[in-house]
Amino acid sequence: MTVVSRFGEFTGKPTLTRLALASVVGNVLIVGTGGAVRLTKSGLGCPTWPRCTDESYTTTPEMGLHGVIEFGNRLLTFVLAAIVIAAVVAAWRQRPRRRSLVWLAVAAAFGIPAQAIVGGITVLTNLNPWVVGLHFLASMAVIAFAYAFWQATREPDGPTRPTVPGPLRTLAWLTVVVAGVVLVVGTWVTGSGPHSGDSGAARNGLDPESISQVHADTVFLLLGLSIALWLALRAVAAPAGAVRAAGLLLLAELGQGLIGFVQYFTGLPVALVGAHMVGSCLVWLAALAVLWSTRERQPLAAPTAPAVPTRSLEAV
The missing domain is CATH 1.20.120 (Four Helix Bundle (Hemerythrin (Met), subunit A))
Known part of the structure; x- marks a missing residue:
């Protein structure tokens, strides 16, 4: 070869x-x-x-x-x-x-x-x-x-087409946007906490308790949107892949939320903080997966061959 x-x-x-x-x-x-x-x-x-x-x-x-x-x-x-x-x-x-x-x-x-x-x-x-x-x-x-x-x-x-009603597609987009907001606010929490990366590194000056509450509020908003999306997809008999993706997003959020609460009330142990960072990636991927599951890409139509003119027997 x-x-x-x-x-x-x-x-x-x-x-x-x-x-x-x-x-x-x-x-x-x-x-x-x-x-x-x-x-x-x-x-x-x-x-x-x-x-x-x-x-x-x-x-x-x-x-x-x-x-x-x-x-x-x-x-x-x-x-x-x-x-x-x-x-x-x-x-x-x-x-x-x-x-x-x-x-x-x-x-x-x-x-x-x-x-x-x-x-x-x-x-x-x-x-x-x-x-x-x-x-x-x-x-x-x-x-x-x-x-x-x-x-x-x-x-x-090929072109894409939605596989769910328009409002649910919009709800999926909103869920992804809020997931992004959760990530942004999460970096503010990190910047106010003790794990700076070096003993001499500065902090962002935000009150850790107050910004953690803001982060928790955005998480609850994300969780509420995800529950609504999962229930709505089931109600309209959406494709099984979309319902499954929404369910996996919920599980990822609940697991991430559990880690977040435990690490907060146990003084931010290193192992849990690291798991929370990786969990953020998994929640983000799960949110993207839900968005992708609400549409499908169709193959391009095969080009049709041009008709070949034929001569009649009389012409021959």
Whole structure:
């Protein structure tokens, strides 16, 4: 088998879908490892960027465990970049080539260096809590692009149509928007709390108790919208996939809410805070899944061959 044919197999649709899914999983994992950097006070383990020190791009023995943790998180960015570059190549090699699929792959790929730059600014600003929050929210944006890319690899190339009544589609969109608001307010809570990433990092100055109450209020709003969406989808006999996606969103929110309440009343233990960060990614993905489940993409109609004029027997 030639190298070209092997590469063609590598860039086939099943592999493209796996690469897209790996991009989603990798972006969630890097949020988890980024949380580990902050929770172990390793945020300035590499005190500068893009180098780890003024003289070295890698950690040094003098920097200890904090340097290893921070540098390890930086290395994961290169692994994720390799995955998305391979996905872009695979999308480009698809035949027939789908322009929308290529653009989604490129968007997911460019999110990785953009996120790395925000991470560098985070270090250069000595873990400014507002920039740290932006770093997390940038990951949520990249996850959204990666998820859209993954879904596109599993769908035909054609127009979309809603599979539920218009008001429920609007409710699904509203649920996603409120989920995004919950994430934003969650970064404000984090910026007011004790886990700054380094003992000398500043806090955002917000009252932790007050902003936590605001966060809880937005969570209750999200939960109410999700319950309403689940019940409404069942009432109109929506496709089973949409009802199931709404149910999974509810379960993700309840699990995330439980972790949030326990961590708040137990003094924010590191393990629970880390689980809460990863849980935020899962709730975000579940909300996106509900939105995607309320529409479907239809295959393009096959072009009809032009009629070939025939000569009558009399003409012959």
